[in-house]
Every structure is written in C-alpha cells, then in structure tokens.
Amino acid sequence: MNIEQLKWKMVERPLIPIQNSWVDATPFIALTLLLGASIFIIFKFRKKQSARHIIQLFSLILFAFTFHRCFCAIRGWFFGLSEIGRDNLSVFQNTCIIIPVIASLFIFGRIFCGWICPLGFVQELLKNFGKRLRQIPKLIMLSIFLVIAIFLIYRFKPVNFFVIQNMSSMLGLCLLFICFLSIANPANDLRLKKLKYFFLVIWILSILLGIFVTSPWCAIYGNEIDYPSLIGFISVLLTGLIISMAWCRYVCPLGGLFAALARFYKYTIKGSDIPSEEYKNTCPMRAITKNGTVDKESCIYCLRCTEKHGFKLQ
Ligand code: SF4
Structure with missing residues (x-):
C-alpha cells in the first residue's frame, strides 16, 4: 500500500x-x-x-x-x-x-x-489484550518486537539523513530498549520515567534547529504520516502489549512537558497511608508506590485509585 x-x-x-x-x-x-x-x-x-x-x-x-x-x-x-x-x-x-x-x-x-x-486510549485497550499473552515471557516477546522494528527501520530507511529523517523510528527503538531495562529490573521504573525529559529536550532542540521531525502520534492522526512515524507507532503498540502505557511513561515528549509543569497542578491525587501490593495493578502508569504515595508527574487522572482504594482528589 x-x-x-x-x-x-x-x-x-x-x-x-x-x-x-x-x-x-x-x-x-x-x-x-x-x-x-x-x-x-x-x-x-x-x-x-x-x-x-x-x-x-x-x-x-x-x-x-x-x-x-x-x-x-x-x-x-x-x-x-x-x-x-x-x-x-x-x-x-x-x-x-x-x-x-x-x-x-x-x-x-x-x-x-x-x-x-x-x-493513550489505544495503549489502554492494548493493555487488556496483552493480558492474554501473559504465558509468553516478556523478554522473549520484547526481543521479537525489537527484531521486527530493526527490520522495518532497515527496510524503509530514508534515503538521505538516517537519524534526522528517522526520528520517529528512533524514538520507537529507544522505547523498546527502555522496556528491556524496565523488565530486567522493575525497580528502575521511577528513574526510567525521567527519560521523557531527555526526549522533550531533544524534541525542542530539533524544532529550534528547524528539523521537521515526525513522531509515532503522526501515524494516528494521519495528516503527516510517513514510514518512520508508522514504525514508531508500531513500536508503541507492541510495547503497549507488554508494559502498560510504556510510551506515555517513558518517552512521550508532550507527557514530559506536562510532567515538568507538575508543581502548577491545582488538583492532585492524595494517596493512602496504608502500604499495599495491590496498588501496582490498579494504576496504568505505575504512579502509585508500594507505600501508597502518588507520583504526580506520572498520574494521568484516570481516577481508578479513587474508586478502588479510596484515594482522594484534592
Ligand atoms: S488517578 Fe490513580 S490510578 Fe489513575 S494514574 Fe493517577 S495515581 Fe494512577
């Protein structure tokens, strides 16, 4: 096509x-x-x-x-x-x-x-579908996805500037590598979430330098679709099967901008004082720690925790 x-x-x-x-x-x-x-x-x-x-x-x-x-x-x-x-x-x-x-x-x-x-919505839907693939080890699935992404990048590589014209694919590739680190050691999650600030800086620098870069979301909106954005989008979908909202958690530059402004939010979610292992399955962004505190830079206000654990919006 x-x-x-x-x-x-x-x-x-x-x-x-x-x-x-x-x-x-x-x-x-x-x-x-x-x-x-x-x-x-x-x-x-x-x-x-x-x-x-x-x-x-x-x-x-x-x-x-x-x-x-x-x-x-x-x-x-x-x-x-x-x-x-x-x-x-x-x-x-x-x-x-x-x-x-x-x-x-x-x-x-x-x-x-x-x-x-x-x-974000597409990734939430995928998370539910991904539950059916639980029997396949995540690292094996991720390795297969990485091979698919590298093949697509090689097959549809741009003619001139490999990195600049391929930024969206590169973001997808970075996302896959970050998911490896996250799965290898889930304790890294909070540190890896900080990487979205790095991608925000790269994104802003590209704009300031006059580089017209596309991103995985170009594929979903369709008006600036190209092969790199399509490959980036496929990477987002594939990782979304394994790690809930992986793109939003680790890479999305727009999410990075929102998180950087977290001190200005009027309403935030107040967690519980009761530690529980259950929290990690409730929050799609893994924004709730075992102790019940909420990382407001990651919270997307889905409000599942307010309904399930009685957390307060204040
Ligand atoms: S509202 Fe609660 S469950 Fe939803 S993202 Fe925020 S902390 Fe997580």
Missing part, C-alpha cells in the same frame, strides 16, 4: 472556517468541549470509568478519523508563536490545540493523557 493511501479523513474541508479561510475552528471547539466534559465527569459522576472511555472514544473518532488536525502541540506551538504579528490565522491554527490543553493542565495536570489522547 502506498503511504499516501493511509492519509484518510472524513472531513477534508473546514467545518467552521475562520474568515472564509482553510483554518478550522472545529478542532478547538471539540477539544474544549471534551476537556470540559471530562472535568464535569470528574466532579459530578460517581462511576467515572465508563464515562471516561466514552470521552476517549469520541476523541479517537474526532481527532484520528475526522478532523485534518493533529495533536503535535509542541511543534505547532513554537511555529504559531513565531507567527505572532504576521499571520493571526496561522497563530490560531498552530496554537488552538495546545492552549486548551495547557489551560486544563493548571487544573488537572495530565488529564489530557488520561481522558483525551487517542494514543
């Missing part, structure tokens, strides 16, 4: 055009409504998991299959800021995703990761 055939969207024209241009206000409105609905559910619903999955499903349908707009918020943000005073439509187009996301971050931290991000 030609890579162009994968760029499929239900809506190719703006639904709510601004000043009769190609700039569409619909993704901004949809994202704001989804975030608003998520916050409403958090405050008002007792059983939140089904409602959260409905929001995630809506977001997947809207942003992965409907709008011609992606969540590559960091690159768009930098570009949008550089256009201030020159092209206001471009400023809006490039910042309309990051602004609602950052606004929600000051209230509920990484709520975007746990409620809206389609890549």
Whole structure:
C-alpha cells in the first residue's frame, strides 16, 4: 500500500472556517468541549470509568478519523508563536490545540493523557489484550518486537539523513530498549520515567534547529504520516502489549512537558497511608508506590485509585 493511501479523513474541508479561510475552528471547539466534559465527569459522576472511555472514544473518532488536525502541540506551538504579528490565522491554527490543553493542565495536570489522547486510549485497550499473552515471557516477546522494528527501520530507511529523517523510528527503538531495562529490573521504573525529559529536550532542540521531525502520534492522526512515524507507532503498540502505557511513561515528549509543569497542578491525587501490593495493578502508569504515595508527574487522572482504594482528589 502506498503511504499516501493511509492519509484518510472524513472531513477534508473546514467545518467552521475562520474568515472564509482553510483554518478550522472545529478542532478547538471539540477539544474544549471534551476537556470540559471530562472535568464535569470528574466532579459530578460517581462511576467515572465508563464515562471516561466514552470521552476517549469520541476523541479517537474526532481527532484520528475526522478532523485534518493533529495533536503535535509542541511543534505547532513554537511555529504559531513565531507567527505572532504576521499571520493571526496561522497563530490560531498552530496554537488552538495546545492552549486548551495547557489551560486544563493548571487544573488537572495530565488529564489530557488520561481522558483525551487517542494514543493513550489505544495503549489502554492494548493493555487488556496483552493480558492474554501473559504465558509468553516478556523478554522473549520484547526481543521479537525489537527484531521486527530493526527490520522495518532497515527496510524503509530514508534515503538521505538516517537519524534526522528517522526520528520517529528512533524514538520507537529507544522505547523498546527502555522496556528491556524496565523488565530486567522493575525497580528502575521511577528513574526510567525521567527519560521523557531527555526526549522533550531533544524534541525542542530539533524544532529550534528547524528539523521537521515526525513522531509515532503522526501515524494516528494521519495528516503527516510517513514510514518512520508508522514504525514508531508500531513500536508503541507492541510495547503497549507488554508494559502498560510504556510510551506515555517513558518517552512521550508532550507527557514530559506536562510532567515538568507538575508543581502548577491545582488538583492532585492524595494517596493512602496504608502500604499495599495491590496498588501496582490498579494504576496504568505505575504512579502509585508500594507505600501508597502518588507520583504526580506520572498520574494521568484516570481516577481508578479513587474508586478502588479510596484515594482522594484534592
Ligand atoms: S495515581 Fe490513580 S488517578 Fe493517577 S494514574 Fe494512577 S490510578 Fe489513575
């Protein structure tokens, strides 16, 4: 299949055009409504998991299959800021995703990761599917996945600059290696989670140097899909079968940006004073320690722990 055939969207024209241009206000409105609905559910619903999955499903349908707009918020943000005073439509187009996301971050931290991000949702679904593969040792599965990724990288390598044009595949490869370290010694988990700050720095430096890099999430949004982003995406899916939310935990640069701003969150999850082994199976991000404390840089506000262990949102 030609890579162009994968760029499929239900809506190719703006639904709510601004000043009769190609700039569409619909993704901004949809994202704001989804975030608003998520916050409403958090405050008002007792059983939140089904409602959260409905929001995630809506977001997947809207942003992965409907709008011609992606969540590559960091690159768009930098570009949008550089256009201030020159092209206001471009400023809006490039910042309309990051602004609602950052606004929600000051209230509920990484709520975007746990409620809206389609890549996070896909990984949550995979985690349940991965449970069926438990009988296969994780290191063997990971070795097979690594061979698949290396083969794909070799088969579809870019013609010119191997690393720069292949950044998304490289991120996928790094993710696979990090998963090896995590499985070899689960005690490394907290240290490995800090690596997302490193990938955030690499990502920002690439943008500042004018390098147009793609990422695994380009494959899910489809409008900038290329072979490296597809290989990165496959790596995210494969690791998601073995380690819950591996991409979000260790590599995602956007997650790294959110985590770096953790001190500004208004609401956080307060853990329990009672140590328990059960916590590790509850939290998809392994954000709860055995002692019951919550790592707020990793928490994505899925609220499973509040429903299951009585943790408090405060
Ligand atoms: S700490 Fe609780 S709310 Fe946060 S991600 Fe883990 S289970 Fe979800």
